[in-house]
Amino acid sequence: MKKIKKALISVSDKKNLGSLLKVLTKYKIGLISSGGTYKEIKKLKFKCLEVSEYTGSPEILGGRVKTLHPKIHAGILSKRNDKSHAKELKANQYDEIDLVIVNFYPFEKTLEQTSNHLKIIENIDVGGPTMVRAAAKNYNDVAVITSSDQYPALINELEYNNGSTSINFREKMSLEAFSETAYYDAVICNYFNKIKNNNFPKKKIIYGNLIEKLRYGENPHQEAAIYSKAQNLNIKQIHGKQLSYNNYNDIFSALTISKSLPKNSGTAIVKHANPCGVSVDKNNLKSYKLALASDPISAFGGIVSCNFKINKTLALELNKIFLEVVIADGFKTDALKILKKKKNIRIIDASDFMLKDLIKFSSMNESILTQSEDLKAIELEDFKFVSKKKPNKSQLKNLIFAFNVCRYVKSNAIVLASQEATVGIGSGQPSRLDSCQIAIDKMNKFQNLKEDVVAASDAFFPFVDGIEKLVQSGVSAVIQPSGSIRDKEIIKFANQTGTILVFSKTRHFRH
Amino acid sequence: MKKIKKALISVSDKKNLGSLLKVLTKYKIGLISSGGTYKEIKKLKFKCLEVSEYTGSPEILGGRVKTLHPKIHAGILSKRNDKSHAKELKANQYDEIDLVIVNFYPFEKTLEQTSNHLKIIENIDVGGPTMVRAAAKNYNDVAVITSSDQYPALINELEYNNGSTSINFREKMSLEAFSETAYYDAVICNYFNKIKNNNFPKKKIIYGNLIEKLRYGENPHQEAAIYSKAQNLNIKQIHGKQLSYNNYNDIFSALTISKSLPKNSGTAIVKHANPCGVSVDKNNLKSYKLALASDPISAFGGIVSCNFKINKTLALELNKIFLEVVIADGFKTDALKILKKKKNIRIIDASDFMLKDLIKFSSMNESILTQSEDLKAIELEDFKFVSKKKPNKSQLKNLIFAFNVCRYVKSNAIVLASQEATVGIGSGQPSRLDSCQIAIDKMNKFQNLKEDVVAASDAFFPFVDGIEKLVQSGVSAVIQPSGSIRDKEIIKFANQTGTILVFSKTRHFRH
DSSP: OEEOOEEEEEESOOTTHHHHHHHHHHTTOEEEEOHHHHHHHHHTTOOOEEHHHHHSOOOBGGGTBSSOSHHHHHHHHOOTTOHHHHHHHHHTTOOOOOEEEEEOOOHHHHHHHOOOHHHHHHTOOSHHHHHHHHHHHTTTTOEEEOOGGGHHHHHHHHHHTTSEEOHHHHHHHHHHHHHHHHHHHHHHHHHHHHHTTOSSOSEEEEEEEEEEEESOSSSTTSOEEEEESSSSOSOEEEESSOOOHHHHHHHHHHHHHHTTSOTTTEEEEEETTEEEEEEEOSSHHHHHHHHHHHOHHHHTTEEEEESSOBOHHHHHHHTTSOEEEEEESOBOHHHHHHHTTSSSOEEEEOTTOOOOOOEEEEEETTEEEEEEOOOOOOOGGGEEEOSSSOOOHHHHHHHHHHHHHHTTSOSSOEEEEETTEEEEEEOSOSSHHHHHHHHHHHHHHHOSOOTTEEEEESSOOSSHHHHHHHHHTTEEEEEEEOOOTTHHHHHHHHHHHTOEEEEESOOOOOO | OEEOOEEEEEESOOTTHHHHHHHHHHTTOEEEEOHHHHHHHHHTTOOOEEHHHHHSOOOBGGGTBSSOSHHHHHHHHOOTTOHHHHHHHHHTTOOOOOEEEEEOOOHHHHHHHOOOHHHHHHTOOSHHHHHHHHHHHTTTTOEEEOOGGGHHHHHHHHHHTTTEEOHHHHHHHHHHHHHHHHHHHHHHHHHHHHHTTOSSOSEEEEEEEEEEEESOSSSTTSOEEEEESSSSOSOEEEESSOOOHHHHHHHHHHHHHHTTSOTTTEEEEEETTEEEEEEEOSSHHHHHHHHHHHOTTTTTTEEEEESSOBOHHHHHHHTTSOEEEEEESOBOHHHHHHHTTSSSOEEEEOTTOOOOOOEEEEEETTEEEEEEOOOOOOOGGGEEEOSSSOOOHHHHHHHHHHHHHHTTSOSSOEEEEETTEEEEEEOSOSSHHHHHHHHHHHHHHHOSOOTTEEEEESSOOSSHHHHHHHHHTTEEEEEEEOOOTTHHHHHHHHHHHTOEEEEESOOOOOO
């Protein structure tokens, strides 16, 4: 237990200061403060000593140098059980400071509000983090409060211990303080890296705000949580059970696909983080029906993501099968009413969600693999029409659609498409031939039409056998990246069979 | 261009200080320093003023308070083009400090050397980060050096600009300084979270050291790099072409499997981050041969990881097919000679690599999903023998093997095994039935024996049809997590067909 005699307060966020000061005063804790905080404390009619008066050093450089003074820092850093420390404090007429309440200049908020570099730089706090780090280091004797969210805990602690704090409390606050300083500098260094286009700095610092601890991870014996670089996930759950780890994983997989499709027309159905149906149609109902038709069995218990507002007709259709999650850019009131009839279905409004071109990362044991996201949509200059037969307009549209969907299917990926809708997806196989077979089996199982079916492959065919299998199953046009030593054989095969073959410059592995 | 007149030096790492001091002295830069650095500078016979003499404030609290003084920080933080700043400096008799050379108490190194909490805490630097952050904030006027690795760049800069530094240089150093402070506090807060078992703090800070910028990511149009929490990856490439992003992804996938198998007997073959063959056998050659036999076609261009030392006989066998990477816990000299005959094959020594039970994470747009790793190996108490027919010892061993391999196969996963070797793996399908079919097709394609084949499913069968398909194909024993509303039907089916059925409490989804 450590009795609090003196507190230093310097807060940028002045929320709830009054109620805290009342308690501090109740326990006769002397207050030191500066600048805006000092003025606020006086305005609230509490006694307070100004830092400059306390240190005998003026506040200078427009506030850049206020608290960076040995009287402050020796007061915070002295070990109370060290006699030489006590002696030195006394010799220099320094007092012990037992409580540091500091929050920083709002660097992150400033970033949201302005792109004025000088203003941003001015919001890098130097004095604040120094006091916080000193107090956090010396948590054995000093309590440190870094957020107004912690005031209730501090008040409780003081009330419960009659003006003292316990070591457990101080340790917990110290931990949160180092979280705060690490986070603060992570945001600063990410800002600098961003303006310098430095995607892969020597030291990479990734930061996230806890959005939610999850019931468990991919499996019940795994602990899990979801974080965001922002303060929220930019999606809004408006109905249904709590989202699970696997839900989130599927939701973001589904959103990555649906948000990449032409606006107000795209539907993606995802199961186990892999798409089982994707389509584009201006008629929203048709868009969903086409996506569902791609693999209605796998869609059972799946996640549907529409990049448009869901209306009543579609809601009635969605309700016909069991879905875990429905995501859309908004819901008509009557549609929502219908969907909500199912108690457990999770309904997500993703109107505010936007795909950002960020560096993605994933951990493998102690390592972190980072890379830019594969958001590159195909462009006409990426194409090379290599077969004698050239695609007509509709075939070309389907080829582009299939190849773009391919980006989001786990490798090796084969996507069969017709009418800008998938009609067979083969994914996650070590052998490209097997992925072809899976896609074809799906098509044969669920589709009647086989006219003008096109195929996309995420990487080149190493042999003729894959494309041969596709053509035998009725595929009329194929798009694939080039690069195999057998490219010529494959072109020859296409010409022999009257197949349209398009080479792309871009490969789309995804693991 | 800013002329350097005064420099403050305080370094924990005193490497290469002499050569730097020579250049600083050449340009008549006044030096201020304290503690051990001061002594070192004097020892090297350079002129230097002690900080306490400079500030007129004694160094106290055993070095805890030395540089936290307004004379130091106003000298660093003053804006040179601001007249009021200049006036205030003059009024207080403070000088400008134009160069700050500081590296921190070695907190991270201390963690490696001791678990003594007090000693660790004492190595939290307060003064150093403050000077560095102040200088980095004021990079418009001040240059900051945070590592002896930057000395050559500083020396070049001073020589090139006749004792001045350019804004580009100062900005670059400022960015690296904030990287350094963010990293430093990230390590501190991770240490506190670790000792407090706080896996999911409110603010999560992840840090990594750049190991290598990679040629590209999963695809050539994606930029990529690999980082490590440690200073290296704990694997050693001893031959072959540079490792690619996909190589690393596959290598860690393969190591996760092979290192989880019983020591000195396990082989995993991976293609596209999915296992295509896994086996356990004390005879190393047989271990590899069994793994290869599981799917010899997919193994082409794959990655082989053995948790034992590779000998000559095995090397000769490995050379028979095209492999991208061979990983092992060491190589006999003659074996290495044989493998190296292939110029391009990447050979990795993973003797030092250990699976650590870390919280893993992956980004999805702005979000970060984190969870504990699924390293849980099956234990006997997880079993429930639910069919009338019970497994014999060999069947039980195979069931355990198959279920453990299942953890590492992308969901939905079906693993068929015999003789503690996979004989068919079905992965990455939205439908469990399809995964069964793929596993069976593999087995029928590549295996002759069909006796005593066991099957493992990563999650429960929702219907009887999956297990039915397996039994029809000759599977005699099945292990699966329980939990379906049709569990009873499935038990009934097992009893009707004389199939051994084992329920596990643990599920093993992996996406």
